[in-house]
Amino acid sequence: MSAEDAVKALLAGIEAQNMRVVAHINGQANAAKMGKEVPADQILEVFRPDFAIRVWSACKPAGHDIPLRIHVYEEGDEVKIACRMPTEVFAPFESSDLDEIGKELDVLFDAILNTTTGE
Numbered sequence: 001m002s003a004e005d006a007v008k009a010l011l012a013g014i015e016a017q018n019m020r021v022v023a024h025i026n027g028q029a030n031a032a033k034m035g036k037e038v039p040a041d042q043i044l045e046v047f048r049p050d051f052a053i054r055v056w057s058a059c060k061p062a063g064h065d066i067p068l069r070i071h072v073y074e075e076g077d078e079v080k081i082a083c084r085m086p087t088e089v090f091a092p093f094e095s096s097d098l099d100e101i102g103k104e105l106d107v108l109f110d111a112i113l114n115t116t117t118g119e
Contacts, residue, residue, distance in 0.1 A: 003040030003079045006072050006116050010044060010081075013115030017108045020048050022067040039074035046070060046112070051101065055090075058097035065089050068109070081116055085109060 001009070014021055027041035047067035055062050068089060071082040086105035090098040 001079060001116060003042065003072050003074055006079055006081060007042055007044070009115040010070060010072065010112060013112035014044070014046055016115075017111050018048070019046050019108060019112065021045070022047055040079070041073045042071075044070040044072070046109075051105065054101050055098065058101060059090075059093045059095045062090060062093050062095070062098055068105070070109075070112070081113065083109060083113060 011021065021044055023043075023045040025043040025045070027043070028038055031038040045067040046069070052063070052066055055066055068086060069083065073080055073082075085102075086109060087099065087102035090102040
């Protein structure tokens with residue numbers, strides 16, 4: 001799967017899970033605007049307002065770590081997808097409410113990421 005196809009699959013998965021793309025950073029396109037050519041490198045920032053409100057209520061400092069990111073990039077001939085899962089992102093805050101939100105979001109992010117593997 002190409003990086004572009006992976007991003008398309010992820011965008012469809014984000015929509016299917018009723019999440020929102022807060023920002024889509026296309027490093028390759030931005031480099032091209034400067035006349036530079038780089039391998040594919042895109043970041044999807046993903047979240048949803050109702051989850052944001054819950055995160056802020058559970059632990060205001062955790063607001064710094066949302067939206068969550070999915071990174072699609074080329075390394076050699078391989079397309080790679082990286083994502084720190086919500087429970088991992090929220091764990092340092094040691095909040096049981098935040099842990100529960102993370103578990104809910106893990107299910108959604110698993111489904112989103114699986115759109116690139118056909119699972």
